Amino acid sequence: RDLPRKHLHRLPSLNPITLRRLRVVYCVLSLRCTIMAGASLHPPTDPCANGERSGHAAVPSSDVGTGGEDAGIPVVDYDVLVNGAADQRAQAIRDLGRACEDWGFFMVINHGVPEDLKEAVMETCRELLLSLPAEEKAEYLEAGPMDPVRIGSGFYSVVDGARYWRDYFKMFVHPELLHCPAKPAKLRDVATEYAVKTRHLLLSLATAISESLGLDGDRVREAMDLESCFQILAANHYPPYAGPGDVGLGLPPHSDHGFLTLLFQNGVDGLQVEHDGRWVLATPLPGAFFVIAGDQMEIVSNGRYKSTLHRAVVGGERARMSMVSMISPCLDTVVEPVPELAQDGQGLEFRGIRYRDYMEHQQSNKLNGNAALDIARVQRDISGAENCD
Numbered sequence: 001r002d003l004p005r006k007h008l009h010r011l012p013s014l015n016p017i018t019l020r021r022l023r024v025v026y027c028v029l030s031l032r033c034t035i036m037a038g039a040s041l042h043p044p045t046d047p048c049a050n051g052e053r054s055g056h057a058a059v060p061s062s063d064v065g066t067g068g069e070d071a072g073i074p075v076v077d078y079d080v081l082v083n084g085a086a087d088q089r090a091q092a093i094r095d096l097g098r099a100c101e102d103w104g105f106f107m108v109i110n111h112g113v114p115e116d117l118k119e120a121v122m123e124t125c126r127e128l129l130l131s132l133p134a135e136e137k138a139e140y141l142e143a144g145p146m147d148p149v150r151i152g153s154g155f156y157s158v159v160d161g162a163r164y165w166r167d168y169f170k171m172f173v174h175p176e177l178l179h180c181p182a183k184p185a186k187l188r189d190v191a192t193e194y195a196v197k198t199r200h201l202l203l204s205l206a207t208a209i210s211e212s213l214g215l216d217g218d219r220v221r222e223a224m225d226l227e228s229c230f231q232i233l234a235a236n237h238y239p240p241y242a243g244p245g246d247v248g249l250g251l252p253p254h255s256d257h258g259f260l261t262l263l264f265q266n267g268v269d270g271l272q273v274e275h276d277g278r279w280v281l282a283t284p285l286p287g288a289f290f291v292i293a294g295d296q297m298e299i300v301s302n303g304r305y306k307s308t309l310h311r312a313v314v315g316g317e318r319a320r321m322s323m324v325s326m327i328s329p330c331l332d333t334v335v336e337p338v339p340e341l342a343q344d345g346q347g348l349e350f351r352g353i354r355y356r357d358y359m360e361h362q363q364s365n366k367l368n369g370n371a372a373l374d375i376a377r378v379q380r381d382i383s384g385a386e387n388c389d
Ligand SMILES: O=C(O)CCC(=O)C(=O)O
Pocket: 234, 236, 251, 256, 263, 270, 271, 310, 311, 312, 321, 322, 324
């Protein structure tokens, strides 16, 4: 347990299989240690966390954010968007465009994804994170961002010198659910059904977003080849908070690398989005999903719709869970702005970039706001001429 993981990577003259076995043993031992301490993966009294809690990131009291139910977060009625009369629909598309332009974040209601399916997928992921034996999870703890299944925990990994109050499980679910943990046994079916329904919802939103940009409904989907899109499901679990200060960081400020993220939570607030330079706590309407614009939205819309900075804060005695379904272009698609969206005389704000390269770049540069987008941004000098460096 005392051997930092980075040193395992550096052990000389071990073949990769031995190295992987060593890592698995290390993970099993670490997990056993925490699980023996209580029912939760990281109970506040976890003896293994002694001395580590000080490394957890706290939120300064000047920055805890405001918001809640009256924060003015835009609401999109999906039923009107797809079934409304022509004039209602046109209004809903205009409202959606304003939501994307002003916030890059909105709630969607009347979305048609059954509540019991939402509950089932969240509960299954909770079981995976909290109740499965350590051995079942160990191989996924060492996975990297491009591996199809990954389990991680801010309690073991340090990002920029800070630990985040979060456990997570991520799984690639489309174009293929190639690899799915065998347990919980219902995971494959429930995740597949949830992935299909939420993908359908997100693709319809992509059509409406395309129209809100003044384009044909299909244009944005075609530009990113979204019919064969890449989709990830993720579950975040934030244990009851027992770190420094009243409020801690479960997840630092970041934008998502994909196109659109759909999110719901277990009734405990904690998601904050940046709006007009301040942090706004997002409180959902009953049954609503949150939708977050990702970096590919900013690229394909030529900067008209920005990706949205968000973070997760934790505090108090209730565990929080959030469930994420994100769609992105297929990994080999080169994403570039739709040329019709070039401003007169301004040209394109982004160059094309293969989504796989973008994702690897963003994931390897820690979560640093939305700085990763700079890799695709066209740099201009003061006269507005493109800088070819
Ligand atoms: O837990 C949340 O509300 C935020 C999760 C999130 O931003 C993410 O998984 O990318």
